[in-house]
Amino acid sequence: MVSKRIIPCLDVKDGRVVKGTNFVNLRDAGSAVELAERYYKEGADELVFLDITATEEKRKTLVELVTAVAKAIRIPFTVGGGISTLEDIDVLLKAGADKISLNSSIVKNPELITQAAGRFGSQAVVAAIDVKTINNSYKVFIKGGKEETALEGIQWCNRVTELGAGEILLTSMDRDGTRNGYDLNLLTTVVKNVSIPVIASGGAGSQKDFLDAFVTANVDACLAAGLFHYNELGIADLKKYLTENNIRVRT
Amino acid sequence: MIALIDYGAGNIESVANALNDLNARFVITNNEKEILDADKIIFPGVGEASYAVKRLHLLNLFSFLQMTNKPLLGICLGMQLLCCRSAEGNVSCLGVFPGSTEIFDNTKTKVPHMGWNQVEILKQSKLFNGIPDKSFFYFAHSYYVPLNQFSTARTNHETFFSASCERDNFYGVQFHPEKSGEAGIQLIKNFIEKC
Numbered sequence: 156m157v158s159k160r161i162i163p164c165l166d167v168k169d170g171r172v173v174k175g176t177n178f179v180n181l182r183d184a185g186s187a188v189e190l191a192e193r194y195y196k197e198g199a200d201e202l203v204f205l206d207i208t209a210t211e212e213k214r215k216t217l218v219e220l221v222t223a224v225a226k227a228i229r230i231p232f233t234v235g236g237g238i239s240t241l242e243d244i245d246v247l248l249k250a251g252a253d254k255i256s257l258n259s260s261i262v263k264n265p266e267l268i269t270q271a272a273g274r275f276g277s278q279a280v281v282a283a284i285d286v287k288t289i290n291n292s293y294k295v296f297i298k299g300g301k302e303e304t305a306l307e308g309i310q311w312c313n314r315v316t317e318l319g320a321g322e323i324l325l326t327s328m329d330r331d332g333t334r335n336g337y338d339l340n341l342l343t344t345v346v347k348n349v350s351i352p353v354i355a356s357g358g359a360g361s362q363k364d365f366l367d368a369f370v371t372a373n374v375d376a377c378l379a380a381g382l383f384h385y386n387e388l389g390i391a392d393l394k395k396y397l398t399e400n401n402i403r404v405r406t
Numbered sequence: 407m408i409a410l411i412d413y414g415a416g417n418i419e420s421v422a423n424a425l426n427d428l429n430a431r432f433v434i435t436n437n438e439k440e441i442l443d444a445d446k447i448i449f450p451g452v453g454e455a456s457y458a459v460k461r462l463h464l465l466n467l468f469s470f471l472q473m474t475n476k477p478l479l480g481i482c483l484g485m486q487l488l489c490c491r492s493a494e495g496n497v498s499c500l501g502v503f504p505g506s507t508e509i510f511d512n513t514k515t516k517v518p519h520m521g522w523n524q525v526e527i528l529k530q531s532k533l534f535n536g537i538p539d540k541s542f543f544y545f546a547h548s549y550y551v552p553l554n555q556f557s558t559a560r561t562n563h564e565t566f567f568s569a570s571c572e573r574d575n576f577y578g579v580q581f582h583p584e585k586s587g588e589a590g591i592q593l594i595k596n597f598i599e600k601c
Contacts, residue, residue: 157521157563158542195587200522226423231544231585248452251419253546253585276453276483278518278546321518321546350512352520375516405522405542 158403159369160200160376161390162354163383165190167236168208170220174332174381184384188223194383195228197390200405202228203256203324203378205283206236207299214243218250225251233281233324239264244271248279256324258283259297262304265318272319277351280322282315284308286341287328293341300328309344316349323349324378327357332381334360342372354378362388362396369402408432408598409444413461417452417584421481424584427591430598436465446598447476451483455507455549456495458483472500477575477601479594485571485578486549494549502576503556503568507549515564518548523561525569525581531558532600533570533577533593541589543569543581551580577601 165172165187172184184190191202204224206217214237221234234247235256244255255275261267261282271280285300286293286308293308312323325345327338337355346353352375355368359379368374382388394404408425412418412434425432425448432448433440441447449471451458462468471478480488487499491506510517522542527534543561550567553560559569561580571578577597583590 157516157519157523157545160521222419225419226426229424229427229585229587229591231546231582248417249419251417251423253417253420273454274457277548278520279452321548322520350517352516352518375521 156403157375158200158405159397161365161393161404162201162203162376162378163194163199163390164203164205164356164378164380166205166207166380167220168206170216172384173207174384184381187220188227190384191224191232192227194390195230198394198406199230199390201230201376202232204232204234205256206234218246221247221250221252235281235283239267241267241270241274244275244279248275254279254281254322256281256283258285261315262295262297262306265314268315268318268320272321277319277321280320281324282320282322283324283326284311284315285326285328296328308341309348312345313348316351320351322352322354324354324356330358331356333358334382336360336364337368337372337377339367339371342368342374346373352376362393365393366397366400366402369397407444408446408448409441410434410448410450411441411467412436413458413465413467418450420582420584421448421450424591424594428595428598436467438466438470441467441470445476446601447471447474447478448481448597449478449484449487450481451487453483454494455483455486455492455499456497458487459492459497459499462487468500472502475575477597478577479597479601480576480578481584482547482580482582485580486551488571488576488578489551492549502573503551503571503578504554505552507551509549510563510565518546519550519563520546523563523581525559525561527559529558529572531570531572533572533579533596534559535596535600537589537592543583543586543589545581547580551578
C-alpha cells in the first residue's frame with residue numbers, strides 16, 4: 156500500500172521562502188534551496204515550490220531555482236506559479252522538476268490539463284485549487300487568491316480529474332495560515348468524488364490536524380508551510396506520531 | 407562510461423544529478439555511436455508510451471536497444487518499454503520482458519499510483535545489494551508491468567505488480583531511484599558497480 160505523504164510547501168519570492176496568513180502579510184523564512192535540503196534530510200516525502208511573484212521576467216529565476224533544487228535533493232518536487240503554456244512546463248520539467256502545478260491558467264484554459272497530461276503524463280500534472288467559502292459555497296479563486304471566479308470548488312475538482320490531472324492540491328483559503336486545522340468537510344467530499352490523489356492544504360496547526368486529515372478525510376498527502384519553516388513541528392516527530400496512530404508513512 | 411539516453415521522454419536532469427552524486431562518468435545522448443562506445447546504458451522515461459516508442463524509431467534506437475548486450479537499466483516508462491506491448495496507446499514495445507503493461511483500475515484504487523511504497527524483493531539481485539527488503543521507493547505511474555518470470559521485486563497497489571524485472575543484461579525498475587533518497591542512490595550505485 157502506498158504510504159501517506161508529508162509535503163512541506165515553500166512559497167518563493169526572489170529565491171527566498173515567504174509565508175503569510177490568509178494569503179497576505181508575508182514573512183521571510185530563509186533560502187529556498189537551503190530549506191529544501193533541510194526538509195530532504197529530515198524525511199519529507201516531497202516538496203512543493205510556489206512562485207508567488209511569477210511574471211514573465213521572473214521565469215528565468217524560477218528555472219534557476221528548479222535547477223539548484225534538483226541538484227540538492229533526491230526526492231520529488233512540484234513547481235507552480237504563473238505556468239500557462241506547454242513550453243513553460245517543458246522547461247521546468249527538463250530543469251529537474253517532477254510535477255507542475257497549474258492554477259489560474261487552467262481556469263482560463265481547461266484544455267491545458269489534457270494537453271499537458273498527453274505530452275508529459277498525468278503524473279506530472281497537479282491541479283492546484285484555491286477555494287474560499289462565499290455564501291455557504293466553496294468558490295474557486297485564482298491569481299494567488301486575489302480574483303474570484305464563477306467556479307464551484309467541488310465541481311471544479313471533478314472537472315480537472317476528468318480532464319486528466321494526476322493529482323489535486325486543494326487549499327482552503329479560509330484556513331490558510333490560521334492553524335485551525337484542515338477543512339475536513341471539503342476534503343472528505345472531494346476525496347470521495349475523485350479517483351486521483353488529493354493533497355490537503357491550508358490550516359495545519361498541530362500533529363492532530365494531520366491525523367484528522369488522513370483518518371477522517373482519507374487524503375493522500377498533507378501539505379504545510381509555516382509550521383515546518385519556523386521549527387514548530389519536526390517532520391520526524393510528526394511521522395513518529397502518525398506511525399503510533401496507525402498511519403502508514405515512510406520512515 | 408554510461409550512456410544516459412535522451413529520447414525526448416523524461417526527466418533526464420534528475421538521473422544526471424544522481425549520477426553526479428556518485429561521481430559517475432556519463433554522457434547524455436541519443437546518438438547510436440556514442441551509445442555503442444559506452445559500457446552501460448540507462449534508459450529513463452516519463453511520459454506516454456506510444457509517443458516514446460515513436461521517438462525511439464525516429465532516432466533509430468529501437469532495434470539497437472533490443473539487441474544490445476550491454477547492461478541496461480530501464481527506469482519507470484523505460485522499464486515498461488522493455489515489455490512486448492504497452493496498453494498505453496496499444497503499442498508494440500521492445501519485447502525483452504513478456505506480456506503487456508496494464509493500467510490500474512481507477513474504480514478500485516487511486517490512479518496514478520503516486521508516492522512512496524515498499525518494494526518486496528522476490529529474487530536475489532545485484533541491483534538490491536545492501537538495500538533492506540521492503541525499503542520505500544518513489545513511484546509515479548498509471549500503467550504497470552504484471553508479475554512475470556523475470557520479476558525480481560514486487561509492490562502492492564490494490565494488485566501486486568513488478569517493482570523490478572531482470573533478464574540477462576536487462577534490468578528494469580518501475581520506481582524512480584533518482585527520486586528515492588538514499589536507497590535509490592544505492593540502487594544506481596549497484597547498477598554502476600555490480601551489474
